[in-house]
Amino acid sequence: MDIRLNNLTMVFDDITAVDQITTTIKDGELVSLLGPSGCGKSTTLMLLSGLYKPTSGQIFFGDQDVTKMDAEKRGIGMVFQNYALYPHLSVLKNIMFPLKMKKVPKKEAMERAKEMAELVQIGHLLDRKPGQLSGGQQQRVAIARALVKKPNVLLLDEPLSNLDARLRLEMREEIRRIQQEVGITAVFVTHDQEEALSISDRVMLMKSGVIQQESRPQEMYKRPENEFVASFLGNPPINLLTMKKIENGYQLEKSAHSLLFSNLATYPKSIRVGIRPEDFFVTKDNPRFTGEIIHIETIGRDTLIRMQIGDTTIRALVDPVHQLKVGATCGLDGKEENIHFFDSASGQRIETVERGEKHA
Amino acid sequence: MLEKPTWKSTLKGFLYLLPALLILIIFNIYPIIRSFLMSFYTDYDYFNDIVHEYGFDNFIAIFQDPNFITALKNTGIFVLGVVPISIFLSMGIAVLLNNKIKLAGFFRTIYFLPFVTSVVAVSIVWSWIYHSDYGLLNYFLGWFGIDPIAWLNDPNYAMPALIIMSIWKGLGFNIIIFLAGLQNIGEQYYLAAKVDGASAWKRFTNITLPLLSPTIFFVSIISIINGFKVFDEVFALFNGRPGPANSALTVVYYIYQKFYEEWQFGLASTAAFVLFIIIFIFTIIQLVIGRRFVHYN
Numbered sequence: 001m002d003i004r005l006n007n008l009t010m011v012f013d014d015i016t017a018v019d020q021i022t023t024t025i026k027d028g029e030l031v032s033l034l035g036p037s038g039c040g041k042s043t044t045l046m047l048l049s050g051l052y053k054p055t056s057g058q059i060f061f062g063d064q065d066v067t068k069m070d071a072e073k074r075g076i077g078m079v080f081q082n083y084a085l086y087p088h089l090s091v092l093k094n095i096m097f098p099l100k101m102k103k104v105p106k107k108e109a110m111e112r113a114k115e116m117a118e119l120v121q122i123g124h125l126l127d128r129k130p131g132q133l134s135g136g137q138q139q140r141v142a143i144a145r146a147l148v149k150k151p152n153v154l155l156l157d158e159p160l161s162n163l164d165a166r167l168r169l170e171m172r173e174e175i176r177r178i179q180q181e182v183g184i185t186a187v188f189v190t191h192d193q194e195e196a197l198s199i200s201d202r203v204m205l206m207k208s209g210v211i212q213q214e215s216r217p218q219e220m221y222k223r224p225e226n227e228f229v230a231s232f233l234g235n236p237p238i239n240l241l242t243m244k245k246i247e248n249g250y251q252l253e254k255s256a257h258s259l260l261f262s263n264l265a266t267y268p269k270s271i272r273v274g275i276r277p278e279d280f281f282v283t284k285d286n287p288r289f290t291g292e293i294i295h296i297e298t299i300g301r302d303t304l305i306r307m308q309i310g311d312t313t314i315r316a317l318v319d320p321v322h323q324l325k326v327g328a329t330c331g332l333d334g335k336e337e338n339i340h341f342f343d344s345a346s347g348q349r350i351e352t353v354e355r356g357e358k359h360a
Numbered sequence: 361m362l363e364k365p366t367w368k369s370t371l372k373g374f375l376y377l378l379p380a381l382l383i384l385i386i387f388n389i390y391p392i393i394r395s396f397l398m399s400f401y402t403d404y405d406y407f408n409d410i411v412h413e414y415g416f417d418n419f420i421a422i423f424q425d426p427n428f429i430t431a432l433k434n435t436g437i438f439v440l441g442v443v444p445i446s447i448f449l450s451m452g453i454a455v456l457l458n459n460k461i462k463l464a465g466f467f468r469t470i471y472f473l474p475f476v477t478s479v480v481a482v483s484i485v486w487s488w489i490y491h492s493d494y495g496l497l498n499y500f501l502g503w504f505g506i507d508p509i510a511w512l513n514d515p516n517y518a519m520p521a522l523i524i525m526s527i528w529k530g531l532g533f534n535i536i537i538f539l540a541g542l543q544n545i546g547e548q549y550y551l552a553a554k555v556d557g558a559s560a561w562k563r564f565t566n567i568t569l570p571l572l573s574p575t576i577f578f579v580s581i582i583s584i585i586n587g588f589k590v591f592d593e594v595f596a597l598f599n600g601r602p603g604p605a606n607s608a609l610t611v612v613y614y615i616y617q618k619f620y621e622e623w624q625f626g627l628a629s630t631a632a633f634v635l636f637i638i639i640f641i642f643t644i645i646q647l648v649i650g651r652r653f654v655h656y657n
């Protein structure tokens with residue numbers, strides 16, 4: 001069952017939390033909603049669940065308009081950020097609760113709940129109360145409770161945010177496994193980009209209630225549609241250099257550095273040039289950027305350097321084989337396809353055109 | 361603090377408790393023990409504080425006193441009449457007030473007023489309401505074609521009158537306690553229950569009631585104890601009489617009569633002791649039931 005959002009808008013007293021979202025989530029797809037705090041992720045999820053009713057716009061489950069339908073009737077499964085397990089019920093009763101509400105016979109409900117508990121590997125904890133479980137175990141109970149009624153849609157609101165790094169990694173693989181095993185359409189809210197990029201079929205990046213870009217994870221990383229997307233993804237963050245148009249090419253602000261870009265679709269007065277730290281390489285062969293190294297640190301297997309050009313600082317992850325020293329001058333360059341251009345005024349991506357096309 | 365108590369720490373603890381403990385012992389514990397002992401005084405010269413004989417005569421005497429039996433019966437009826445209705449009403453009102461309704465603060469104040477008003481003032485107002493000729497209640501009943509009732513002078517209606525007033529009087533306190541309990545229930549459980557397909561009524565029975573059970577338990581224990589101890593309301597509503605023809609005679613009123621009006625200290629102490637036992641038994645029963653049904657986090 002596809003989920004279709006049509007100009008979905010949610011206005012609280014003085015703030016537009018979700019602003020004219022139009023998109024389709026395909027059957028069986030796992031979509032991540034990613035974005036900074038307060039961008040409207042939870043609100044979008046609440047709208048999908050029916051716990052909030054939109055100010056305007058429609059939601060369709062398949063062909064059915066469910067915009068006005070109450071949460072009780074939508075038959076979705078939801079995992080809350082704080083799990084919201086019923087504290088007075090045992091694990092088994094918690095998982096059985098949605099079935100009890102659907103008046104499923106007790107014996108069948110018990111069997112299905114146990115089956116689900118096995119799937120999320122908490123079969124040995126059925127008699128415990130939620131208060132006696134670890135965070136990771138609580139989360140599995142929450143997932144089991146959401147899945148037991150065999151919903152068409154599973155909504156997850158930052159379900160991993162309370163877990164430690166290792167458990168997080170384990171659990172997100174688990175969620176992916178269960179989602180694919182059950183073949184359910186899932187929307188996964190997170191503000192952790194790594195989580196979003198690793199788990200999902202598609203990522204929607206939001207800012208101030210507006211979807212900035214929706215695409216497959218790698219594509220979002222490789223081809224950011226605007227400056228915000230480019231700067232939001234990646235750690236350490238992408239370098240964004242402001243360059244002004246000069247007679248033949250662009251000049252880096254407050255420096256003598258000028259570059260010739262001959263393959264842009266348009267040439268606005270001021271552009272932002274984005275290069276990810278890991279896309280730089282050290283070279284002596286006519287590098288695009290030359291400057292003084294002001295800082296070196298080792299992160300895992302890479303070396304992170306900071307290089308100063310005029311007023312601008314560039315971060316680059318380089319191969320430790322280069323014997324670099326603080327104070328030395330160094331040349332950095334990147335492959336053409338890894339250099340992104342954005343219009344300073346609008347923040348939108350400026351497409352590059354193939355050299356061949358340009359000559360044609 | 362997961363230390364095991366040692367003799368030293370225990371001693372230190374007692375030292376801190378001592379001031380309060382002294383006052384409690386002198387003004388509470390000692391009188392309780394004395395009155396307990398007094399209930400066994402069979403032959404007592406209270407001018408010289410000499411006890412000539414101990415025995416169970418007082419116990420035999422009060423259980424043969426028809427007034428005491430009446431008092432027990434009336435108190436039982438009072439508790440049965442007040443406690444369940446009061447709990448249901450106050451919980452219902454608290455649930456309504458807990459919704460996001462307009463003027464909720466205003467209503468909260470209104471309901472709490474009876475609690476902060478003195479029993480005497482309340483009783484004066486209610487004796488007007490109950491007045492057989494000019495009373496508000498009879499006036500309203502008149503709309504439905506019901507003849508005036510002598511609420512305070514008819515032995516059949518004295519107890520209902522007392523019960524109605526007491527319910528009204530206790531409502532505010534219970535509502536506040538229930539409201540506090542309701543506010544402690546996280547919104548997330550209701551959201552989860554909605555998603556799980558629970559209707560409003562199902563949410564009430566499956567989420568609100570169990571999570572409110574400690575509060576319900578607390579309120580019912582307090583209400584029952586207070587119900588058994590009822591006195592001021594009777595005294596004030598019926599102008600220092602236990603209602604027409606003893607129809608509102610309660611156990612504490614009986615104790616008061618024996619002690620202050622008849623100077624029968626032994627009998628008064630015995631009645632007090634019997635009341636203590638009754639309350640004690642009820643509290644134990646509630647604790648046992650509570651352990652089974654009340655959910656504590």
Ligand SMILES: Nc1ncnc2c1ncn2[C@@H]1O[C@H](COP(=O)(O)OP(=O)(O)OP(=O)(O)O)[C@@H](O)[C@H]1O
Pocket residue numbers: 012013015016017035036037038039040041042043044191
């Ligand atoms: N019930 C509400 N009443 C008023 N404003 C709200 C309400 N819920 C959310 N908002 C506002 O709407 C905006 C979006 O909130 P939302 O909870 O959807 O953000 P989010 O993306 O989930 O953030 P986070 O990552 O911090 O959870 C915020 O500015 C928030 O203050």
Ligand SMILES: [Mg+2]
Pocket residue numbers: 041042043
């Ligand atoms: Mg959120």
